[in-house]
Amino acid sequence: MRLAPFHCRLWKCGAPKVTDTQYAVSLDRISRVFGSVRAVDDVSLDIAVGQFFALLGPSGSGKTTCLRLIAGFEQPDTGHIRIFGDPVEGVPPYRRSVNTVFQDYALFPHMNVGDNVAYGLMVRGVARPEREAKAVQALAMVKLEGYGARKPSQLSGGQRQRVALARALVNKPKVLLLDEPLGALDLKLREQMQVELKALQQQVGITFIFVTHDQGEALSMADRVAIFNAGKIVQVGTPEDVYERPQSRFVADFVGSSNILTPDFAARAGGKPAWTSLRPEQILVLPAGSPPDGHASGEGIVQSVSYQGAVTRLTLDVEGMRIALNSPYKVRYQQGDRVRFHWPRAAMYPMPSDEL
Amino acid sequence: MTVQAENRTPITALGRLSDFFHAHSRVLLGLLLSPPLLWLGVVYVGSLLALLAYSFFALDDFSGQIASQPTLATYGQLFERSNIDIILRTALMATAVTLTDAAIAFPIAYYAARYARGNQRAAFYIAVILPLWSSYLVRVYAWKLILAKEGIITWEAPHLGLGWLLDDILALPVIGGPSLSISYIGTFLVFCYMWLPYMILPTQAALERVPRNLVEAAGDLGATPAQAFRTVILPLALPGIVAGSIFTFSLTLGDYIIPQIVGNSIYFLGLAVYSQQGTAGNIPLAAALTVVPILIMSVYLTIARRLGAFDAL
Numbered sequence: 001m002r003l004a005p006f007h008c009r010l011w012k013c014g015a016p017k018v019t020d021t022q023y024a025v026s027l028d029r030i031s032r033v034f035g036s037v038r039a040v041d042d043v044s045l046d047i048a049v050g051q052f053f054a055l056l057g058p059s060g061s062g063k064t065t066c067l068r069l070i071a072g073f074e075q076p077d078t079g080h081i082r083i084f085g086d087p088v089e090g091v092p093p094y095r096r097s098v099n100t101v102f103q104d105y106a107l108f109p110h111m112n113v114g115d116n117v118a119y120g121l122m123v124r125g126v127a128r129p130e131r132e133a134k135a136v137q138a139l140a141m142v143k144l145e146g147y148g149a150r151k152p153s154q155l156s157g158g159q160r161q162r163v164a165l166a167r168a169l170v171n172k173p174k175v176l177l178l179d180e181p182l183g184a185l186d187l188k189l190r191e192q193m194q195v196e197l198k199a200l201q202q203q204v205g206i207t208f209i210f211v212t213h214d215q216g217e218a219l220s221m222a223d224r225v226a227i228f229n230a231g232k233i234v235q236v237g238t239p240e241d242v243y244e245r246p247q248s249r250f251v252a253d254f255v256g257s258s259n260i261l262t263p264d265f266a267a268r269a270g271g272k273p274a275w276t277s278l279r280p281e282q283i284l285v286l287p288a289g290s291p292p293d294g295h296a297s298g299e300g301i302v303q304s305v306s307y308q309g310a311v312t313r314l315t316l317d318v319e320g321m322r323i324a325l326n327s328p329y330k331v332r333y334q335q336g337d338r339v340r341f342h343w344p345r346a347a348m349y350p351m352p353s354d355e356l
Numbered sequence: 357m358t359v360q361a362e363n364r365t366p367i368t369a370l371g372r373l374s375d376f377f378h379a380h381s382r383v384l385l386g387l388l389l390s391p392p393l394l395w396l397g398v399v400y401v402g403s404l405l406a407l408l409a410y411s412f413f414a415l416d417d418f419s420g421q422i423a424s425q426p427t428l429a430t431y432g433q434l435f436e437r438s439n440i441d442i443i444l445r446t447a448l449m450a451t452a453v454t455l456t457d458a459a460i461a462f463p464i465a466y467y468a469a470r471y472a473r474g475n476q477r478a479a480f481y482i483a484v485i486l487p488l489w490s491s492y493l494v495r496v497y498a499w500k501l502i503l504a505k506e507g508i509i510t511w512e513a514p515h516l517g518l519g520w521l522l523d524d525i526l527a528l529p530v531i532g533g534p535s536l537s538i539s540y541i542g543t544f545l546v547f548c549y550m551w552l553p554y555m556i557l558p559t560q561a562a563l564e565r566v567p568r569n570l571v572e573a574a575g576d577l578g579a580t581p582a583q584a585f586r587t588v589i590l591p592l593a594l595p596g597i598v599a600g601s602i603f604t605f606s607l608t609l610g611d612y613i614i615p616q617i618v619g620n621s622i623y624f625l626g627l628a629v630y631s632q633q634g635t636a637g638n639i640p641l642a643a644a645l646t647v648v649p650i651l652i653m654s655v656y657l658t659i660a661r662r663l664g665a666f667d668a669l
Contacts, residue, residue, distance in 0.1 A: 073572055093575040094584075106573035110591050110664075120577035123587070171577065 023082070024049045024175050024207035025070055030079030032065050039065040040076070041231035047209060047224075049084075052201050054218035055211045057228030058254065063211045066228070067177050070209065072096050084174055094123075099168035100177040104184065105160045107152035113139070113163050114148030120171040138166040141200070158189045165197075169204060178210035182217060194221050215255045219243060227251050234355070244279075248353035252277035259283070259323045266348060269296035274350035280313070282347035283325035291342035298323070302337045314339065411643035422639060430640040434648065439628075443648055446625040449540075450608035450652075453547040454555075454601045460548070461555035461600065462593075468556075469563035484553045492550075496617050499546045503537035503618060510535060533620055543619035547608050554603035562596020563589070591664075598665040605656060609649035625649060 025047040032040040040062045047053045055063040068074045069081060072093035081088050088096060099120070107116050114135045115122075121131035139147060142162035152160055161181065168176055181197065182190045198221050201208045212218050218225050219239040226236045227250075235247045246252035249260050259278045261269070266276035291297040300316030300323055311326040314333055325341055327333060367375070377384040413422050414429040433439060468480040487495060501507050513522040525541065526532045533539030566589055574584035612626035623631075625645060633642035660666070 071576060073576075093572070094578050094580055098576075100573070100576045102569055102573060104569070106567070106569040108570060108573070108588060119574070119579075119587070123574075123577065123579040123583045167577065 022049070023047060024051070024084060025209065026080075026082040026085075027066070027069075028080040028082070030066075030069060030076040030081060032062075032069060032074055033077050038231045040069065042079075043231070043233050044079075045226055045233060045236065047207065050205055050207055051223045052198065052208045052221055053210070054222035054225045055209065055228060056215060056218040056225050056255070057213065059213055061228035062231040063213075063228045064179060067100075067179055067209065067211050070175070071098055071100050071177055097171075097174045098177060099171050099173035099175075100179065101161075101164045101168050101181050103180040105152075105164040107160055107163055107167070109152055111152075112148065113144070113150050113152065113155070116152065116163055117148075117167045117170055119167060134170055135166075138170040139163075141169065141203075142166045157184050157186075158193065161185065161193065165200070169200075169206070173206060175207045175209060178208060180212055181210055182214075183212075190217070197221060219255070227254065229254070245349055246277050246351055248351055248355040249275050250356050252349075252351060253356075257324065259325075260321070261348065262319075262321060265298075265319060265321065266350065269298070269348065270345045271296075271348040272350040274352075275354045277349040277351055278323075278343060278347060280324040280326055283323070283341050283343045285325070285327060286340040286342045294345055295342045296345050296348075297340060297342040299338060299340045302333050302335050302339055304335065305333055316341070407639075407643050407646060409643075410639050411647055413640045415638050415640055420637065430644045431647075433641055434644055438623075439645070442623045442625060442628050442645075445622070446609055446649075447652060449544065449547065449624065450605045452544060453551060453608045454604045456544075456548050457552050457555040457604045458559075458597055458601060461552060461559050462597070465556050465560035465563055465596075468560045469566075484556050488553055493613070495550065496546060496614055499542075499549065500537050500618050503535065503542045503545065505535035505537070507535075507537065537618050538620050540619065540622075543615050546614050546618045547611070550611075550614065551604040551607050554607065555597075555600035558596040558599040558603075559593060560596070562593045562599070566592045594665050598660050602653070602657070606649060606653055609652060 023046045025045075027043055027045040029042055029044050030040060031038060031042055043062070043066060045066075055066055057063045065074060069076055070083070072088065072091060072095075075090070083096060083098060107113075108119065111119070114132065117135040117138050118126075118131040121134060126134075136145075136148065139145060142165050144159060144162050144166065147155070147159065147163075152163065155163065161184075165181075178197075182193050185193060194217060197208075210221070219242075222239060224236065224238055225242050226233050227242060228234070229250050235242055235251045237245070242251060242255050246255060246258065252258040252260055256279065259280060261271070261276040261278055263273040263275055267273040286297055298318055300318035303315045303317050303322070305327075306313045306315070312333075314325055314327045316323045316325070316339060323341075333339060410422070411430055412426045412428070413424055414427050415421075416423045434443070464480075464484075468477065472480050502509060504510070510522065513519045522536075526535065526539065528541075531540040531544075533541075536542045536545070570588050570592070571584055574588045575581070579587060610626045612624070612630040615622070615624045615627050625648060629642045629645045632638045632645060
């Protein structure tokens with residue numbers, strides 16, 4: 001792999017500008033096998049330059065292994081990886097212009113925050129005054145001015161996360177990898193960091209690839225999402241694509257736990273005779289009368305009522321299917337109540353694959 | 357409250373005791389700690405202080421009795437040429453043994469901490485700890501036999517075509533001698549062997565605690581394996597190496613058996629203390645000599661601390 005010119009790996013130069021290649025990262029039919037487990041199974045994926053890209057999937061679906069393959073901690077058993085057009089077979093992590101924000105941040109406990117951030121510059125031989133100045137700038141970028149002298153153990157989880165970000169970004173990587181970056185933070189901080197990460201990505205213009213099992217995080221931050229299941233990518237698209245047009249029962253269920261209608265039920269409701277996704281928020285309770293034009297209706301028995309603050313989620317049993325919908329907050333239902341509901345026929349999305 | 361009490365099984369006396377300790381955890385802590393603290397405080401530190409107190413007395417040259425007048429005369433004796441020689445010789449030996457053990461122990465500990473799994477790991481622990489199960493004296497005498505003029509090394513060296521090497525080594529000034537078992541080299545080898553497990557185990561424990569992802573993070577940030585080793589693994593393992601070196605250093609400073617059995621019968625600190633308080637009957641000088649390793653260790657630990665050896669603790 002060609003390294004970027006030396007001056008481009010330093011701070012001031014801005015994001016590496018690459019015009020002759022289309023993709024920041026290309027995976028071409030890569031597989032990685034651990035013992036009898038195909039952790040990554042024949043995965044192909046192209047990630048465009050400057051994108052905020054999410055690898056979304058349940059644990060053990062191969063998304064983290066994919067990230068480690070890009071970082072160079074693992075080598076694929078078969079297939080090819082290119083970073084900005086350059087094949088990286090056998091290129092060790094320290095020769096890839098890719099940096100990682102680790103799940104538990106992996107800050108060096110024996111160095112203060114400033115030295116942690118300057119580490120990448122230090123091992124590349126940048127002189128002390130210069131690297132210290134850049135570390136200060138990077139800390140300012142993540143809003144941690146004046147924290148340079150502290151030890152990582154003196155920081156909160158959110159602050160460590162920011163240090164890890166600064167430590168990676170100070171090297172001006174071509175691609176930044178983030179492994180469950182917000183996984184260890186509490187809800188409030190997580191929502192705040194989602195906004196900040198997105199803003200930061202737009203500010204620095206670097207391609208971000210992040211791994212998450214949290215579909216809300218993926219949908220809110222990413223430009224594009226690849227959904228993993230059992231070592232394979234089952235769908236790639238924008239957040240709208242994967243949420244509104246799931247290509248399989250797995251995606252419909254995993255991304256926002258959609259209702260999945262059987263082909264038979266969908267056909268009777270006026271849709272195609274295929275496994276069909278219907279989002280809970282599209283369904284309305286029908287206390288009396290007939291549904292409006294263009295709407296289909298159904299009836300089920302309340303299985304559970306779950307108060308979630310803004311909405312109350314009802315789970316109904318409808319001919320053996322589990323149908324979730326949001327109840328208007330003033331109406332109280334109890335387990336065993338019979339409930340009628342309706343939804344716009346156009347909201348039904350027939351899925352090409354019934355793969356679970 | 358009454359309903360609760362009725363539903364519960366009756367509380368036994370033992371249960372009441374548990375409840376009491378649960379509510380007063382400091383009482384339990386006190387009960388658990390007082391025997392070992394008394395042991396340490398009275399028996400160990402107390403007798404050490406009593407011995408050290410003797411160092412401020414002096415032996416009356418005429419009567420051979422200990423004069424119980426506080427004096428620094430005994431400490432003055434430490435600065436006599438022969439005693440200075442003993443102190444320097446011992447400190448040099450301890451330093452050489454510590455450095456050698458650290459150099460031998462590190463690769464072994466590194467392998468055990470980072471690569472050995474399952475059976476290999478069990479084999480490692482047995483190999484390191486097994487020698488400690490056998491008698492110390494047996495091992496010293498075994499080494500004397502190995503190193504002696506009639507021993508396997510002298511016997512086997514010519515067969516391997518290395519007779520010249522052995523002769524050259526023994527011909528070295530100061531550290532050489534008539535045979536390995538009667539030379540500084542022999543003493544040094546046995547010291548190194550004896551204290552090696554005490555260096556391996558803490559080093560291995562420290563290396564084991566270095567999170568693997570820190571090494572990955574270093575590589576990710578552009579550090580070559582050598583740089584990652586120097587800037588991440590070694591600093592984080594240093595407290596373990598220093599802990600090991602405290603063992604190897606202080607054990608060498610205090611040992612009086614190895615230099616008696618293997619070596620050219622020259623005094624080391626431990627041996628000097630042994631003979632002063634025994635045959636010579638000069639308890640004050642023995643006590644003053646005991647202060648020396650304590651001072652040396654204090655200085656050593658202070659320097660280690662200054663150098664940041666304990667920063668990663």
